Amino acid sequence: MKIPFFDALSDSKSILIAGAGGGFDVASGIPIYLYLRKLGKPVVLANLSFTALPSTDSDEICPGTYQITQESRDIPYFPEKFILEWLSARGENPDIYACSNKLGVIPLGHAYSVIAQKHGIDTLILVDGGTDSLMFGDEVGVGTIVEDACSIIAAAKVPIAHRYLVATGFGVDYFHDLNHHACLENIATLTRDGAYLGAIALTQDMDEGRGYLELVEYLNRRLPGYMSIVANSIASAIRGEFGNFHVTPRTKGSELFINPFMGLFWFFQLRGVAARIAFASKIDTSETMHEVAQGFRLFRAMTIRRTPKNIPL
Template sequence: MFSLSEPPLLTRLKTAERILIAGAGGGFDVYAGLPIAFALRAAGKQVHLANLSFSHLYGLPADVWLAPELAEIRPDTASAEPYFPERTLARWLDLHGQPGTVWAFGSVGVQPLRAAYRALAEHLAVDAILLVDGGTDILMRGDEAGLGTPEEDMASLAAVAGMPEIPLRLVACLGFGIDSYHGVNHSLALENLAALDRADGYLGAFSIPRDSREGALYLDAVAHAQAAFPEHPSIVHGSVAAALRGQFGDVRFTERTRYSSLFINPLMTLYFAATVEALAANHLYLDRLEQTYLMRQIGSAIEEFRDELPVRRPPRMFPH
């Protein structure tokens, strides 16, 4: 039973003791889970952080590998890779007295990714997994006009959907509206959330309070990452952070967006949450990814599915 006094996502997560929060789509996605991680740790839960990595992991030292496609990244992990969000986050966590480990998954297909998730779940004895997405393209079921950048998100969703041994598996999205740059129509995202609600798989929406410990730490972590990667900061989290500070409209925080028109707004600070089971059941091509081993196989499977569609759901204008 849920209550208006607490977001259903947190109500569900508080039934677990050891929680893995994992960035589903690579890059800086794990940062989307930081406010939730801070809240759960304050509630006495063991929280571990992981991310599907865009970095080249194969040159890492041998002692960081727990299993194939699964590396333990610490603040002092040696790497020549200039783009390494997992290590940057580990360093920020260490600076703030938080456990300084971020687990990195290789960017691979469903079978090896699930094996890596299983190895980590067994190693940490987790009883809950929360996939977090910066943006909303993980909510796309496959027949929409645009899917965003779905390959990594779908690899993570399919991997965790095939792990029924984990009692609690959830998804949370942060950054509503940001994926419009990649073709996501957010009226269709809302339609998908309504379908999840009818299937009893929607866990509501809630925002990050700026004047909270979780909000302040999130803003600090994003600023730290922006300083670490001044040439390639996260547009997703830069947008969420700008919205969290009360900025609005075409806000400039990086030269990467100089040719784009942004619409920073308070909806970007909202989490939308669902169960993995409902999200997977509502999906139209997830089963086609089951036997993939490489990320490019996922891309090919998605293209093949899209080519077979007799019609795609057209974009809808948000009427308000």
């Protein structure tokens, strides 16, 4: 059985995989990258970045967006370069770009367009390490929704033929107070809308699963002070850990719920997700991430929240 997402990619000629929510999100796209490269498809990488990009001596291809290379200067926090290092050690040398997390919808959409034109991209895949990208905005707990919504609305404006959203790490946003009953309700809504394209489980017996585990270990070594909560939670779940299991000291004092659902990758038509973001009109002309956050706060101040519910399991 093949899920609709991979059928949809069968005719893709050049693919851009972009991290949606900042930080390590592009790392969650690496299993998809490895699979597509195994099929012989050209793949470009990008990430909404928390890196101090002007300090890396990388080329700025358009305002706020930089091309990362092996020659980019090492700085303590630089996941994009370290992912490139890991891929290069495997014989891969993809083009990879980092977009400043200060960009709003308009300049971020422009960055996607510049990258797409440069590489002849016909397919854009946004990847979220977590599921706050599936929040519509009226939920009680929405996680860290601002950056994801900015990326989704920006991507929805870009004239690329095929655009998708991938979310993984179901349950990891418990750390950020996301309401997972509402998340499942939203997936059901997107299913009725025809925007849901299936899900797969990443396992440690798959080439892509082994690759992801190796990548997370490499990033932990390269970034010992910034070990990703999301990436390590997903990796722990793939290895079979369960419950309140901690890898990074960043989660000390909190309760985690590592579970098998974290290894699932959920696939959606991006335009369907974008159409459900209830505050899209408040952010779609934003120039900065600050304006995106302001628009979201304004929406929240004027909106009645859904009644919070627990999953009855």
